[in-house]
Amino acid sequence: MPDTADLSDERSRASRPLPKAGIMDIHAYVPGKAKAEGVENPIKLSANENILGSSPKAREAYVAAADSMHMYPDPRASILRTAIAEKFRLEPERLIFGCGSDEVFAILQQAYLEPGDNIVQGEYGFAAYAIGAHAQQAEVRMAKEPGYRIDVDEVLKCVDERTRIVFIANPGNPTGTWIPFSEVRRLHEALPPSVILVLDGAYGEFALDPQFDDGLDLARTASNVVVTHTFSKLHGLAALRVGWGYAPSEIIAAMDRIRLPFNTTIAAQRAAVAALEDEDFQKRSIDFVEQWRPWLSQQLGGLGLDVVLPSAANFLLVGFPKEPGRTAVEAEAFLASKGLLVRGVSNYGLPDHIRITIGLEEHNRAVIDALAEFLRR
C-alpha cells in the first residue's frame, strides 16, 4: 500500500475523483443466488432464510404500518427496544438497532477502527466483517479453523497490539459449527480488555445444546463484549433489515454518535415486535430445522458426501470430491439446472463445498434426488 501522504497527493492531482486507499480492493459481498437460468420458480436454499416464511402476526403488523408510510420512524426504535429488553431481561439503553445486524457491525467498525488497526475472525468467517474492516482501512486477520470450527487458541495467536475487534459467529456461517460457552469464556478471559469481542448470534436460536450460550449473560457484566442478533433468520424478516446489538454503555454511546437516526423503518420495528411475540412460529421454525437437518445430513452422508458436522444452524456445509465431473462447482450448477439454488462458498475459501439451507420436505428430497443423479452420471 502506498503511504497515505503519497496517495493523498496522487488523489489531489487525479483527473477524476479517486476513492481512498483499499476501497477498490474490497471484494463486494456475494449474495446467495436468487435466479436460475431457464427455470421459472427456483427453490432458494442459498441464503439461510426461514423456509416457513414469517410469522402471520409480523405480516399483519407490516401491512398495518402502511398507514404510517409518510412518517419518519422512531429513531430510538422504542417499541422494539422495550420488547427486546423485556424478553431478554436487558437494560434498554444498552441496545442498538441496525439495518440488519450487518449495520451494527459496520457502525462498531466505524467507531473503533483506524487505518492500521486489525480485526480477527475465523478463516471461514462471515464476509460482512471483512468488508466493514477494509472500509476503515483496517487489516483482517484470519484465524485457522481446523475441522471447520473456531479454535480459540488460533484466534488468540492472531491478536496483537493493533487488534481492536474479534468477531465470532456462533454458530458460524458458512460452516454451521459452534463452540461451547466454556470456550467463549476462555477466549474472553485471554483477550486484552482493550479488544472488543463480538458474538454474532445470527443462528444462535437454532443452537439447542445446553453447552451453547449466545453470550448475553457474559455481556451483562463484561466491559468489552457485544452480542448481536437478527430478525433475518429465525424470524424470517430478512427483507425488513432489522438486527440488534447489546453492548456496554460506553460502546453504545460511541456507536450512537454515528448511527444514522432513521436506520430501522416503522414497518420493520413493528413487524419485529410482533415476530418476537409469536413464540409459536419460532418454535415451529426451530422444530422444523431440528427434524430435517439430521435427515438431510444422513442422506448426504449416504451419497458419500462429506457433511461438516455438527451443524447447529438452519443449513449444512457439504464437501465434494475434487475429481472433474463431481466437484462442488459442478454440483451447484447441476442443482441450479433443476431449479435448486444452493450457495457456492469459494469466496469463503471453500471451493470444494456448497452450503444448503434446510428446505421444506419436498425441497430436501429434491436436493437428495438431484445429487444422487449428479453423482451417478
Ligand SMILES: *Cc1c(COP(=O)(O)O)cnc(C)c1O
Ligand atoms: C445472516 C447473517 C447475519 C445477519 O445479517 P442481517 O444483516 O441481520 O440480515 C449476521 N451474521 C451472520 C453470520 C449471518 O449469516
